Amino acid sequence: MNDSEHGRRTIRDVAKAAGVSISTASNALNGTGRTNAETREKVKRIADELGFRPNALARGLLTKRSHAIGMLTNDTYGRLTLPMAAGVSEILVDHGVSLFLCATNNDPRLAKLHLDALLDRQVDGIIFTATRIDLEPPPELLKLRIPVIYAFAQGPADSVSFHPDDAQGARIAVQHLQALGRSRILHITGEQNYLAARIRADAYRELAGPSGRVMFGEWSEEWGHSAIDEVYSQSGPKPDAIFCGSDEIARGVIDALRDRGISIPEDVAVVGFDNWEVVSKQTRPPLTTIDMELKELGHRAGLAILGLSRGEKLEPGIERLPCRLFVRGSA
Amino acid sequence: MNDSEHGRRTIRDVAKAAGVSISTASNALNGTGRTNAETREKVKRIADELGFRPNALARGLLTKRSHAIGMLTNDTYGRLTLPMAAGVSEILVDHGVSLFLCATNNDPRLAKLHLDALLDRQVDGIIFTATRIDLEPPPELLKLRIPVIYAFAQGPADSVSFHPDDAQGARIAVQHLQALGRSRILHITGEQNYLAARIRADAYRELAGPSGRVMFGEWSEEWGHSAIDEVYSQSGPKPDAIFCGSDEIARGVIDALRDRGISIPEDVAVVGFDNWEVVSKQTRPPLTTIDMELKELGHRAGLAILGLSRGEKLEPGIERLPCRLFVRGSA
DNA sequence: ACTTTTTGATAAAACCTTTTATCTCCTATA
DNA sequence: TATAGGAGATAAAAGGTTTTATCAAAAAGT
Numbered sequence: 001m002n003d004s005e006h007g008r009r010t011i012r013d014v015a016k017a018a019g020v021s022i023s024t025a026s027n028a029l030n031g032t033g034r035t036n037a038e039t040r041e042k043v044k045r046i047a048d049e050l051g052f053r054p055n056a057l058a059r060g061l062l063t064k065r066s067h068a069i070g071m072l073t074n075d076t077y078g079r080l081t082l083p084m085a086a087g088v089s090e091i092l093v094d095h096g097v098s099l100f101l102c103a104t105n106n107d108p109r110l111a112k113l114h115l116d117a118l119l120d121r122q123v124d125g126i127i128f129t130a131t132r133i134d135l136e137p138p139p140e141l142l143k144l145r146i147p148v149i150y151a152f153a154q155g156p157a158d159s160v161s162f163h164p165d166d167a168q169g170a171r172i173a174v175q176h177l178q179a180l181g182r183s184r185i186l187h188i189t190g191e192q193n194y195l196a197a198r199i200r201a202d203a204y205r206e207l208a209g210p211s212g213r214v215m216f217g218e219w220s221e222e223w224g225h226s227a228i229d230e231v232y233s234q235s236g237p238k239p240d241a242i243f244c245g246s247d248e249i250a251r252g253v254i255d256a257l258r259d260r261g262i263s264i265p266e267d268v269a270v271v272g273f274d275n276w277e278v279v280s281k282q283t284r285p286p287l288t289t290i291d292m293e294l295k296e297l298g299h300r301a302g303l304a305i306l307g308l309s310r311g312e313k314l315e316p317g318i319e320r321l322p323c324r325l326f327v328r329g330s331a
Numbered sequence: 332m333n334d335s336e337h338g339r340r341t342i343r344d345v346a347k348a349a350g351v352s353i354s355t356a357s358n359a360l361n362g363t364g365r366t367n368a369e370t371r372e373k374v375k376r377i378a379d380e381l382g383f384r385p386n387a388l389a390r391g392l393l394t395k396r397s398h399a400i401g402m403l404t405n406d407t408y409g410r411l412t413l414p415m416a417a418g419v420s421e422i423l424v425d426h427g428v429s430l431f432l433c434a435t436n437n438d439p440r441l442a443k444l445h446l447d448a449l450l451d452r453q454v455d456g457i458i459f460t461a462t463r464i465d466l467e468p469p470p471e472l473l474k475l476r477i478p479v480i481y482a483f484a485q486g487p488a489d490s491v492s493f494h495p496d497d498a499q500g501a502r503i504a505v506q507h508l509q510a511l512g513r514s515r516i517l518h519i520t521g522e523q524n525y526l527a528a529r530i531r532a533d534a535y536r537e538l539a540g541p542s543g544r545v546m547f548g549e550w551s552e553e554w555g556h557s558a559i560d561e562v563y564s565q566s567g568p569k570p571d572a573i574f575c576g577s578d579e580i581a582r583g584v585i586d587a588l589r590d591r592g593i594s595i596p597e598d599v600a601v602v603g604f605d606n607w608e609v610v611s612k613q614t615r616p617p618l619t620t621i622d623m624e625l626k627e628l629g630h631r632a633g634l635a636i637l638g639l640s641r642g643e644k645l646e647p648g649i650e651r652l653p654c655r656l657f658v659r660g661s662a
Numbered sequence: 663a664c665t666t667t668t669t670g671a672t673a674a675a676a677c678c679t680t681t682t683a684t685c686t687c688c689t690a691t692a
Numbered sequence: 693t694a695t696a697g698g699a700g701a702t703a704a705a706a707g708g709t710t711t712t713a714t715c716a717a718a719a720a721g722t
Contacts (some may be wrong), residue, residue, distance in 0.1 A: 058678035
């Protein structure tokens, strides 16, 4: 009689076993409509015994809410993306929402493919993340009927974006060095065509004043090395502190300084950026650095997309989340 | 008349616009049933013009195939997981299948939560990945009615698992060193309670013979450092090559050797493991290392889960995928 | 000319829920 | 006592698609 073991239990099975109609079962389980407390408990108990779980596809089809959101990212090996994704997921799972991960490899064709698939699945919203805050999102993203959040990326004017507060991050780095009594602070950072690099450099300049010097280069350890070579092969005053644009650069800087017999932090204090622990904890001395709190950024993005998908209105614009200073040995 | 702009186009809209029934439209679009070539083209053209895309929820509800699979992983910041996920995704997207990413943080409660959500969404299969090949999967995973693939993790006896071939990886590392004429090869690796570490160590011992020596420790740069300190503070013959269990260890080893004025690869050749480019490319000299081809492993896992979800049978057991040697400067 | 096939199209059922509108029965009110 | 109102339950519709069974018309066979 029971159409038992060949598939999942449906609400039919629950209703039949409880001796009520399907609608009553549904109402009892969801607390909607009017139901007698007694039958409600009974239905719930039986559903539990049967291990009933509602089919999300059917539910989504009817309610127009799939309780799934898509995350579109342009990188694959991302040390930036993954912490954010973890943060997003952490928030979503508590609200019964699942996450589709779509890596586009910076390929527009792939981006379109993924985006179409997400729309076909009726996702309630999309989070777009990137490896740099000034990367253009795929154009299709701009005219969707579902909400979109930009995390570590910049959307159009009326959209909601979350960025780390690069300027504030740079400021607390420089202020920390100044509080240590350093006055000849150098800034060695990555490529100038990265907006984040320019923002940080500007913030640095404001605090460092006329004695400040910014060296743009690459986001690599090697650049840290050769930057130091450059500085120390020239004549003129030497820095007593260096603020680096990334932990990798900082590591190159520290290695190069040590090669020259310069002791850290006594002779030169060094501050990094990223708090990428696999680097920052392994340098000698361990790196004092700025953490962008990417997981928290993911949390915020997750909460935002949840809100939007429920129809709430959000202030458009770029919200900048504060960075945090991690003091270790290098400064 | 057209219920135009407030929602997506449905197959109804297509049928109406083409002047045919819903069933005909469906048959025409899917190439099922019997349809006149002419009407078929017409329907397709109109569907295209209208930008019709079928609702995946409705389709999945009926066909019992959601064209989505779930990836359950125990880590968050995974440099192991993410390349695999990228590989999986790359395969799936070409088959119109999407990927749910679920990070469990090693929390059983979270694992259960995610797993239930995946089942509610009627995923066609699940890929379980972990940060180490000998991690126990959550017990709920063992008795599902849907197919499960274990990637970089080990399932029960009758399941399908994919691992990197650690033994072969260790062999090509040692053989490469031996081909360079090195005979006193040392193996510095990570924690002994990792199965992968033991497998590699065993393979190493077979080739290195009685002169071989294995030093277990931690998976950190620091351990590479202190291992070298230990070796060189003892008397006795010194190695002319070192095979390291990870790139991070190798980096610590190289730094420590350089501190002692030992030149690489002339005096001591060093081979790493992982080919984690952010480390291997940045050491000086750049690291010769073993790549586990994690993306390829993801490809294989993706293909496997696709096959299983279509009802194909797969040989159970652990399939070991070959590693590859990347020769750079250190050996 | 009549039956049998074949072709092309369609109505309707099914998938599993939620929700709206109805319906019955009971209690309270005038 | 008649009526209004409320509580509790349910039938039925809806959501968008695929698929099975049915049907009509045209083509082929005798």
